[in-house]
Amino acid sequence: MDLLNALVVFTNFVFIPAVAYGAQLAIGALGVTLIYGILRFSNFAHGDTMAFGTMITILFTWWFQAMGISFGPLPTALLALPLAIVLTALFVLGTDRLVYRFYRRQRAATSILVIVSLGVTFIMNGITRFIIGTEEQNFADGERFVISAAGFRAATGLSEGLAIKSTQAITLATAVIVVAALFWFLNRTRTGKSMRAFSDNEDLALLSGINPERVVAVTWIITAALATIAGVLYGLDKSFKPFTYFQLLLPIFAAAVVGGLGSPVGAIAGGFVIAFSEVMVTYAWKKVLGYLLPESLAPEALVQLLTTDYKFAVSFTILIAVLLFRPTGLFRGKSV
Numbered sequence: 001m002d003l004l005n006a007l008v009v010f011t012n013f014v015f016i017p018a019v020a021y022g023a024q025l026a027i028g029a030l031g032v033t034l035i036y037g038i039l040r041f042s043n044f045a046h047g048d049t050m051a052f053g054t055m056i057t058i059l060f061t062w063w064f065q066a067m068g069i070s071f072g073p074l075p076t077a078l079l080a081l082p083l084a085i086v087l088t089a090l091f092v093l094g095t096d097r098l099v100y101r102f103y104r105r106q107r108a109a110t111s112i113l114v115i116v117s118l119g120v121t122f123i124m125n126g127i128t129r130f131i132i133g134t135e136e137q138n139f140a141d142g143e144r145f146v147i148s149a150a151g152f153r154a155a156t157g158l159s160e161g162l163a164i165k166s167t168q169a170i171t172l173a174t175a176v177i178v179v180a181a182l183f184w185f186l187n188r189t190r191t192g193k194s195m196r197a198f199s200d201n202e203d204l205a206l207l208s209g210i211n212p213e214r215v216v217a218v219t220w221i222i223t224a225a226l227a228t229i230a231g232v233l234y235g236l237d238k239s240f241k242p243f244t245y246f247q248l249l250l251p252i253f254a255a256a257v258v259g260g261l262g263s264p265v266g267a268i269a270g271g272f273v274i275a276f277s278e279v280m281v282t283y284a285w286k287k288v289l290g291y292l293l294p295e296s297l298a299p300e301a302l303v304q305l306l307t308t309d310y311k312f313a314v315s316f317t318i319l320i321a322v323l324l325f326r327p328t329g330l331f332r333g334k335s336v
Contacts, residue, residue: 006291008160018279020168023175024234026271029255030264031226037199037262038219041113047249048124051242053228054235055132056084058139073143075236089224096220128242137240167237191218250312254319260329278311
């Protein structure tokens with residue numbers, strides 16, 4: 001019985017949160033790795049693109065709620081998400097036309113584009129804060145739990161309860177759909193194959209008649225969609241605050257680098273590596289060990305390596321280690 005209780009505690013506080021968080025990071029890292037693989041620069045504005053797309057979703061959600069429109073047991077934000085993706089894609093395409101295209105035509109060095117993306121980051125962050133404010137926003141509605149802790153305890157007779165939030169289930173389902181759709185698009189459609197060819201060899205792709213501006217536009221549209229989806233899923237699961245999304249850039253980049261920048265499969269794997277590392281290092285293992293160890297050996301302290309305030313230090317440490325010892329990542333993407 002104690003072993004089952006320990007397993008439930010681990011599943012409830014480590015495994016399920018890490019899987020949901022890993023799916024959010026994986027979707028975000030896919031956008032980073034697409035930009036790096038096709039446009040060949042690290043887009044530091046990706047975190048604030050997530051924040052911008054989530055802000056648009058929240059505004060539409062509030063509008064729908066004011067008109068009495070809901071999505072039943074599901075969050076109303078899912079109804080607003082397609083509209084937010086369209087507007088975010090238009091904003092990102094406008095940014096490319098006004099900013100990035102000039103440097104691309106000048107064949108500017110990658111370091112220049114990185115600095116430019118930092119400037120775009122501050123502008124997008126300022127716009128987001130000006131429109132929606134700096135305070136924390138909770139916009140999740142609908143049913144809160146798929147499985148409640150009380151219901152699980154009543155059904156199993158265990159001391160510990162297992163709770164699965166609806167936002168966690170939605171995150172996993174959405175991640176599966178998004179990843180499957182993206183891989184189908186890249187491998188089965190003519191445009192997707194053009195993007196892969198452009199990524200592998202730009203000069204040869206141009207000689208083959210591939211339109212580079214079309215490839216760039218489609219890449220930005222997909223990236224905007226991925227950023228918006230990842231941002232909304234994270235906001236539904238936790239909460240929305242513009243500065244939090246700027247901080248999320250570190251674990252997202254760490255996920256992309258760990259998996260291998262330019263490798264979509266690596267971005268997914270890296271997302272889960274980072275998520276499980278952060279959650280397991282910052283979790284207090286006292287209760288789990290209390291069930292597993294004899295009473296005389298049960299710990300009195302929290303048995304926590306780092307507090308949650310330092311969870312991004314885990315991402316930073318993993319990022320530095322990968323850059324030092326395996327810069328191409330787990331799946332051998334492009335070297336950083």
